Amino acid sequence: MHLNVFVMTTGHHEASWRLPESDPYASIDLAHYQNVARIAEDAAFDSLFLADSPHLPGPVRRRPWGMLEPLTLATALAAVTERIGLIATVSTSYNEPYNVARTLASLDHLSGGRFGWNVVTSPDLPAARNFGLSDLPSHASRYARAAEFVEVAFKLWDSWADDAIVGDKAAAIWADESKVCPIDHVGEYFSVAGPLNVPRPPQGHPLLVQAGSSEEGRQFAGRYAEAVFTAQQTLPGARAFAEDLKARAAAFGRDPSKVKILPGLVPIIGSTTAEARALEASLSELISQEYAQGQLASLLQVPVSALPLDGPLPFADLPPEESVEGARSRFSLVVDLARRENLTVRQLIGRLGGGRGHLTITGTPEQVADEMEAWYSAGAADGFNIMPAVLPSGLSVFCAEVVPLLRKRGLFRSEYAGRTLREHYGLDRPAVAVPAGNGDQRQPRLGSERLV
């Protein structure tokens, strides 16, 4: 079983920052994140994960939405850890592939092969408006751009052969130029000459991670993703999702066992079920109803006035799923949850407060471990994306109470066997695709060395 910790400020529960134990400035405090990373590494977690969107994602009045940027934060965490993998989110909609490929290659070198890239297409209009666009690009065009973006990154990482560096001081040959080739990519969205200015990453390619669960998102994941974060409420739903994704991977000619499915899990742990429920209730009491109502209205694309707290969701007035150009799969998950369990708006807000649609397990360590084992054994999960409601305490409790149970059951490692993120997840290191121009011994077009 694989374990990733999804790190978010003072925890995934929207009111976690209001707890007495939480520092309201934790979202910009490196020491807070370093502490979380060390707890996860001490427990031999496969990886930690940082989400992102290039805009202010919610009202700062109610929640610490002013945060550190994930690539730089992950780099700083790599510098104080040795084994845990680091997965950072980078948007393909508002970046250039040359910049992203070199940054990720650099991070893979800096971390000794511990980096992963969560590919997102940034489904928010306010993000688009930070990059010169007045409308959100369509769901389909965002994914088409993402696919080409990833292909360019692959070519750039492979523009250096693994053995390109020679380092022959006597002969004055630092690298074999025939093994450093331009890529000359010309596509619908990008034209990139290459080669990269960073040698091939230790992992060949940093791990590719994906989290969108819409039709386009699943196709993208089936084609490229090596680990998939997903929000699932039920074991059968999760198993169907995993089977679907692995079938898509197989259809692309990939080994389906090399796509790791990691549903999100919010563990709320007490020494008795009653204690766990009391902890959950104490968190729910801290939720700002006004804030949560606004968030739900934004997700469902209806005015706040359409969401009376003690009434049902206005199902008839919701937009059809196919018209949702934002986070399409999350929209459906929330609507289905409210319909399936016949929840009022207030009840739905309580259910979403901790995990925004991800599975919440409230109970004893044994109950949490039982549920995890059940999902894992049933093929509904290759591991879990652990989303502590409160950080660092929720992670500490999980590591102290649940991880030992998983180990006793032979489900989770006691210590790291490998060094790289790929090794932790049991994934192969990609070989260099033969560059198009390899046989021609094409020379890269060079600038001069005037850096300053």
Place this chain on the structure above:
Amino acid sequence: MHLNVFVMTTGHHEASWRLPESDPYASIDLAHYQNVARIAEDAAFDSLFLADSPHLPGPVRRRPWGMLEPLTLATALAAVTERIGLIATVSTSYNEPYNVARTLASLDHLSGGRFGWNVVTSPDLPAARNFGLSDLPSHASRYARAAEFVEVAFKLWDSWADDAIVGDKAAAIWADESKVCPIDHVGEYFSVAGPLNVPRPPQGHPLLVQAGSSEEGRQFAGRYAEAVFTAQQTLPGARAFAEDLKARAAAFGRDPSKVKILPGLVPIIGSTTAEARALEASLSELISQEYAQGQLASLLQVPVSALPLDGPLPFADLPPEESVEGARSRFSLVVDLARRENLTVRQLIGRLGGGRGHLTITGTPEQVADEMEAWYSAGAADGFNIMPAVLPSGLSVFCAEVVPLLRKRGLFRSEYAGRTLREHYGLDRPAVAVPAGNGDQRQPRLGSERLV
């Protein structure tokens, strides 16, 4: 006097990687850079600096041009140091201001206010070809874009007031939304809504650094730069440059003493002059003439065949300076040096091998300190951009032999007095410009919080 160390792989001398002491893989080895950073911090240097261009800047056959990306490298160095400032290069031609502003804000938080941004416009066609362009944008348009880019970054850093975070747990108010404002920038190159998703940096704005010395570069520096790296061969030339830049700053209404001029300096140190000259000669012998000739031809924009090793520069065949769309000021510096000293191509290559046109001082520690003091006292420099020919040994020798002399003369600090990069350089922390919409209590347009 201020001291910055310009960190480049195994040193600035193009043949430094061939020395027995050098590791050919140092360019991708974090431990190498960490060692250099600690040496500079132990000597209480103001800062270290990483250059960059988003392309492969020279033939990898002859030199370790496959390197780490500077922002990520600087982040990893911040994590293992406590006081030294970190200046990283980011291009305004091939990035988006929202991404750069948030990354730099994040780094300033992560480092406790120790970050600086060396603004470059990336004057190389091969860089343009990595970003969908077939031609290099003109010198003037690159600088116009750079100016708007910097203005947008200022607005984004100021989109959070310093006291925006309230952190009132009881009232459930994390931040005062009236102090987090959209910027709604609409300009020639960029449209950016804002606000930033990172609170205001500890320094207000990370330090702004610039290194172009062309007419456009000087105007840009006079308007925005707080520290200026420059290549100067003579004291009178350096003094004229410093006076010119400070006059330009004054013309923009700025305090000229708040623009720090830092000429590059390659110190080649021996316990006697003869020993220093022998060290320089041993490095020159390791230069690949073929490589150096190609680099010179690229800089001068002539074919290699126009540069016979034992003849003079073909002055009549060189392009006029105003037609040079690349590194215009460096072109002139090299041509003037060859003309002034009547150098053959081979001699010019020897002079450029260590510092690419920057001042090289070959001598005893006293001779180096004397020259530095002379430049400093004459108003030709507020400090120096130290460019060791060999790293880390050249820096170690400088810190052990020259820095104590500078201290004895009362020219350089014995220990850090301040915490931030601005404090090291004696520069003020910028106040928040009043956001355009501050009086209207405009609310930022928000997305929903669906990060995963």
